[in-house]
Every structure is written in structure tokens, then in C-alpha cells.
Amino acid sequence: GQQLNQSPQSMFIQEGEDVSMNCTSSSIFNTWLWYKQDPGEGPVLLIALYKAGELTSNGRLTAQFGITRKDSFLNISASIPSDVGIYFCAGRGNQGGKLIFGQGTELSVKP
Amino acid sequence: GAVVSQHPSRVICKSGTSVKIECRSLDFQATTMFWYRQFPKQSLMLMATSNEGSKATYEQGVEKDKFLINHASLTLSTLTVTSAHPEDSSFYICSAYTGTSGDGELFFGEGSRLTVL
Numbered sequence: 001g002q003q004l005n006q007s008p009q010s011m012f013i014q015e016g017e018d019v020s021m022n023c024t025s026s027s028i029f030n031t032w033l034w035y036k037q038d039p040g041e042g043p044v045l046l047i048a049l050y051k052a053g054e055l056t057s058n059g060r061l062t063a064q065f066g067i068t069r070k071d072s073f074l075n076i077s078a079s080i081p082s083d084v085g086i087y088f089c090a091g092r093g094n095q096g097g098k099l100i101f102g103q104g105t106e107l108s109v110k111p
Numbered sequence: 112g113a114v115v116s117q118h119p120s121r122v123i124c125k126s127g128t129s130v131k132i133e134c135r136s137l138d139f140q141a142t143t144m145f146w147y148r149q150f151p152k153q154s155l156m157l158m159a160t161s162n163e164g165s166k167a168t169y170e171q172g173v174e175k176d177k178f179l180i181n182h183a184s185l186t187l188s189t190l191t192v193t194s195a196h197p198e199d200s201s202f203y204i205c206s207a208y209t210g211t212s213g214d215g216e217l218f219f220g221e222g223s224r225l226t227v228l
Contacts, residue, residue, distance in 0.1 A: 003154060035219075040202075040222070042220050042221045043155070088155070096208055096210060096215065097145060097210065099145075099206075099217070100157070101155045101156075104153075
């Protein structure tokens with residue numbers, strides 16, 4: 001099926017460092033979403049972006065909806081051990097709740 | 112917040128048997144439910160879109176006779192994996208959508224891990 005290109009695939013960082021990951025697509029999306037998934041659980045929504053150029057923060061997390069509507073990035077500042085997990089971007093077109101997911105970025109944080 | 116519940120969370124079955132997974136929206140009505148499959152270390156792949164009272168729409172490459180989806184009410188959708196084989200072992204996740212076009216909210220279930228022996 002269709003996927004977004006998400007990078008990097010994995011990151012190993014020291015506690016306190018900042019993290020950045022991004023997604024690109026060949027298609028335009030109306031909404032970009034960022035999720036975190038812990039092992040054995042469903043994804044949990046972190047940030048939703050609804051407008052091109054929008055920059056939104058949620059605590060230490062900041063995400064932006066690219067101007068072209070074909071990309072988005074997520075930044076995590078001052079990482080902590082509980083940030084460990086897999087982060088997914090997802091794009092939504094105009095087909096209601098149907099999402100296309102990126103391949104995921106696995107984040108490991110060393111205390 | 113809205114809750115989507117999946118049951119069972121884990122199931123182990125023998126090859127050749129059928130397994131049913133339920134997805135319920137607990138405090139809202141879902142116009143549409145989506146079923147995803149996720150293999151280890153991989154992304155969520157959409158399997159099918161399910162609208163209450165109508166036939167599910169399956170993504171390319173997903174066998175509709177193998178993965179039966181029933182959406183009998185606005186709060187319940189079921190996925191039945193028929194004649195399961197070891198390669199069907201996966202994490203199955205549903206999501207429930209509250210809107211009718213692009214105006215609704217989407218909530219994910221906790222997932223169901225299927226292991227076929």
C-alpha cells in the first residue's frame with residue numbers, strides 16, 4: 001500500500017538531546033498527524049496539523065505542516081527516557097478518517 | 112476522551128481455525144472504522160475501511176474472503192481472520208472515525224496480537 005517516506009528509521013541519542021524527524025510525500029495531504037506507539041499498544045496521537053505552514057507545540061514536542069502540504073517534521077526537545085518508542089507520521093487526504101502512515105522512527109534514549 | 116476498545120488483546124490459535132476480533136467505540140458513534148495490520152518493526156498498513164451497514168472497502172492485496180469485516184452498528188466492527196495460517200500472525204489495530212468527510216476525529220484501539228501456531 002501507499003506509504004509516506006519517514007526518516008530517520010532509528011535514532012540513538014543521549015538524554016537531554018534534541019531530536020528531529022520528518023516525513024515527505026508525493027501526494028498532498030489536508031492533515032498531518034504525529035503518533036507515538038509503545039510496544040504492544042495502539043498509536044497515541046501527539047500532534048495534529050491542519051493548515052499548510054502551521055507550527056504547533058505540545059510540551060516539548062513541536063511539529064510543522066510544510067508549505068507544500070507534502071511534508072512535515074517533528075522535533076522533540078530535551079529528550080527524556082520515557083520518549084523511547086516508535087514515532088509515526090500520518091497523512092490524511094479528503095477521504096474522511098483514512099490515514100497513510102510513514103515507516104516509523106524508532107527512538108532510543110540513553111540515560 | 113473518546114475510547115476505542117479492542118478484544119481480545121491477545122489471541123493464540125491453531126492453523127486453520129478462524130479468529131474474531133472486535134472493535135468498539137465506547138462513548139461515541141463511529142461512522143467509519145478502519146482496520147490496520149502491523150508486522151514487527153513495520154508500519155501500520157491499512158487493510159480495509161468499514162462503514163456501518165454497508166460492505167467494507169478493502170485495500171489492494173487484502174483478501175476480502177480471508178479477512179471478513181462486519182460493521183453491524185455504529186459502535187461495533189468485527190474482523191474475522193478465516194482459516195488462519197502462521198503468516199497471518201500480526202498486530203491488528205482498528206480506528207474509529209466520528210466524522211463524515213474530513214471534519215471528524217480519529218481514535219485508535221489498543222490493538223490485538225494474533226499468533227497462529
